[in-house]
Amino acid sequence: MDWLYIYMPIAGMDILWPGLVLIGFSVGVIGGFFGMGGAWMVTPGLNILGFPMAFAIGTDIAHIAGKSMVSTMRHSKFGNVDYKLGFVMIIGTMIGIECGAQLIMYLERLGIVGGVVRWVYVVFLALIATMVFYDFYKAEQKKRAGIVEGEKGTEGITWYKTLHKIRIPPMMHFKAAGFTCSAWLPIMVSFATGVLAGFLGIGGGLLRMPALVYLIGCPTHIAVGTDLFEVMISGLYGAFTYSMKGRIELVAVFVMLTGAAIGAQIGTVATKYAKGYGIRILFGCAVLACMVSIILKQYGFSNSAAVVVLGAISIISLYICVIMLRGAAQELRDKKAQQAASRI
Amino acid sequence: MMHFAKKIVLGAVALVTAVPSLVWAGGGEKVDQLIIVADTRVINNAFVKYIADLYNTNTLLFAVWAVVLTAVYGAFLGFLMDFIMARTGLDLKSRKLVEH
Incomplete structure (x- = not known):
């Protein structure tokens, strides 16, 4: 069974390559569907494969950059990427991440960083999950009451409408996202999510995707595509810095990326067959799984945390695959029926 | 020595x-x-050996290669998957924006 193992030249060990492909595939599916990097999902998987932890984060970030590139290309064809919004947000994200990292270093000097980071992460994940489910509940109530707003259908939380009333120049129109607002809104929101990402040591997709929906007012599909564009840029930067520190295993990156490229197509195409709220609800479930795993880790149950994360990844990615396959089959059937009707 | x-x-x-x-x-x-x-004595593939050598001796060039190769491979896979997906007969250029 030697052929199932691949030699990692830098780490100097053999790793089960189908395991790497499978991790890449699952994270590709989920990342393409939700518009996030998914670093929190990769690390436990790499742990189980016996991948050296010294290389886990750097390898993960480089693979996420490549995977996000594949997903962004596909989302771009659907018109799901607002590049203008993405570029404006990069300014805030980069400055924010740097400020967050400085804050962590300050807390480190004070000697109080330890569990604080994990608990802040848990609180924010709990807030995001609550917001997502409350939003769904509110939208359901509105729908039952027959209240339909705008072209996109009923929405629960509409905080962005209040924020769009801020008219500090320069005002900017974002064509793909379909709204006009002060340029300061996306800059400040991305700065805030950047500070949090830098503070928590994460990519930030988990925070930025809901911020794009609830605070900036992007339709869910555009939020997913635009966030992936951001993840791609920050991922490439992250790959560079981690390579400079010698914390990357390139062979593993390419193996994972091969699986991720296939997964990313499935995840991205599945967004076509899912309604915005379907994406939001599944996203809320993923956030909950991430939160539970962090709490378990905090109390020393690392194995249980890995089981929760890997279980959630398997169920969610399988469900997304089903959405994609069902939707694609239905589309092909409709197409055939149309062709048959036009012949008659 | x-x-x-x-x-x-x-x-x-x-x-x-x-x-x-x-x-x-x-x-x-x-x-x-x-x-x-990296222990380069046990690596036979010339390109992998070159990358591992770079890792040991020139971190900056290694980092540049890491980013360039990741981006190139990502783009290659993107175009390849695009080519394959285009043959499935699915409409991959339009979608409805429905929230609820």
């Missing part, structure tokens, strides 16, 4: 083998302080 080089390589191999346990023991917080050297 050869003896000294041998010692360094052996030390490096031992360090690489010990890395996972060291990191686990440190709760993953001491990773930045570890120095890891």
